[in-house]
Amino acid sequence: MRKDATAWNPYVAGALSGLLAVASVAVTGKYLGASTTFVRGAGMAERIFSPDVVTSLSYYLKEKPVIDWQFLFVTGIFLGAFLAAKLFRDFKIQAVPDSWRQRFGPGAGFRAAVAFFGGIIAMFGARLADGCPSGHGLSGLSQLSVSGFLSAAGFFLGGILMARLVYGRK
Amino acid sequence: MELLIGLCTGVVFGFLLQRAHVLRYDKQLGALRLQDLTIVKFMLSHIIVAMIGMYLLSDLGLAKLSVKATVLGANLLGGLIFGLGWGLVGYCPGTSLGALGEGRVDALSGILGMLVGAAVFSRSYDWLLTTVYTWGDYGKITLPGATGLNHWLVIALLAAAYVLILRFIERKGL
Numbered sequence: 001m002r003k004d005a006t007a008w009n010p011y012v013a014g015a016l017s018g019l020l021a022v023a024s025v026a027v028t029g030k031y032l033g034a035s036t037t038f039v040r041g042a043g044m045a046e047r048i049f050s051p052d053v054v055t056s057l058s059y060y061l062k063e064k065p066v067i068d069w070q071f072l073f074v075t076g077i078f079l080g081a082f083l084a085a086k087l088f089r090d091f092k093i094q095a096v097p098d099s100w101r102q103r104f105g106p107g108a109g110f111r112a113a114v115a116f117f118g119g120i121i122a123m124f125g126a127r128l129a130d131g132c133p134s135g136h137g138l139s140g141l142s143q144l145s146v147s148g149f150l151s152a153a154g155f156f157l158g159g160i161l162m163a164r165l166v167y168g169r170k
Numbered sequence: 171m172e173l174l175i176g177l178c179t180g181v182v183f184g185f186l187l188q189r190a191h192v193l194r195y196d197k198q199l200g201a202l203r204l205q206d207l208t209i210v211k212f213m214l215s216h217i218i219v220a221m222i223g224m225y226l227l228s229d230l231g232l233a234k235l236s237v238k239a240t241v242l243g244a245n246l247l248g249g250l251i252f253g254l255g256w257g258l259v260g261y262c263p264g265t266s267l268g269a270l271g272e273g274r275v276d277a278l279s280g281i282l283g284m285l286v287g288a289a290v291f292s293r294s295y296d297w298l299l300t301t302v303y304t305w306g307d308y309g310k311i312t313l314p315g316a317t318g319l320n321h322w323l324v325i326a327l328l329a330a331a332y333v334l335i336l337r338f339i340e341r342k343g344l
Contacts, residue, residue, distance in 0.1 A: 009190075017183055038287070043292075045285060076181040080182060080186075081267070094274050094275065097276065119282065120287040122280075122284060123291065128252075128302065138213065143235050143236070157250060162253065
């Protein structure tokens with residue numbers, strides 16, 4: 001295990017985020033989630049180039065390209081992380097993560113290409129499962145939803161499999 | 171107002187994720203390589219607190235649960251596909267934005283890929299509705315609902331199981 005002297009205890013931070021999730025449900029009735037926002041975002045981007053697409057595809061009619069609670073929640077994650085990183089002198093521009101560099105070298109183009117490709121697959125899967133590690137993993141498991149347990153098992157099984165393929169047995 | 175609360179909730183969540191250092195690729199892959207389970211510690215602590223809080227609110231009539239439908243084909247297949255992509259990109263949808271916020275610019279490629287993935291999915295949705303989404307559709311079920319057990323008993327059992335998992339992780343020094 002790598003020691004992070006500057007990081008907060010993950011149990012404390014995790015429990016606080018759990019309280020945040022409960023407060024969110026109490027105040028607005030909203031459960032944490034992130035991946036639907038990517039559908040809305042994709043719809044907004046597509047609307048610029050061809051407005052017909054957004055009004056004809058049933059999935060964009062189901063998840064309309066509008067700014068809603070979750071869209072701002074996801075935007076907030078970006079801002080909150082930026083704020084915390086700056087406040088605690090943790091902000092670091094980095095195009096190639098450390099463990100990736102050890103395995104594949106410093107090429108930023110290759111890393112970007114794999115991240116892009118992985119992103120396509122991950123989001124397709126998340127939308128098929130109807131949630132990501134926030135919606136299914138955190139909110140689903142917290143509500144004891146059967147779909148949460150099944151999806152989370154899939155997330156980690158697929159992830160461990162791919163990590164093994166990328167980094168080898170170690 | 172609701173939008174503003176959403177933004178504030180996100181800011182606090184992003185702050186906590188960053189402070190626990192769970193946003194970065196190295197931590198996400200550390201978990202998937204079973205070498206550094208920091209994100210599992212974060213998630214399980216979150217879940218233990220949230221399941222008690224949410225069911226308390228629900229019992230008191232102060233909130234409504236919002237359970238996603240269980241469809242074996244979609245949950246399992248989608249989950250597996252997500253996992254395979256997650257192992258490549260090293261960020262999940264929520265943490266990708268946070269990782270970008272702390273300066274990990276490869277997350278931007280991941281985010282663009284995710285937007286493309288959402289566009290691809292939108293074009294497959296009608297076909298999936300007639301196939302994968304019909305495989306094992308059980309509706310919006312929970313563990314207490316499916317087993318007939320009282321929800322507090324299920325919560326107590328799961329909390330005990332999660333604590334045991336966390337103790338095992340700590341003993342192994344992960």
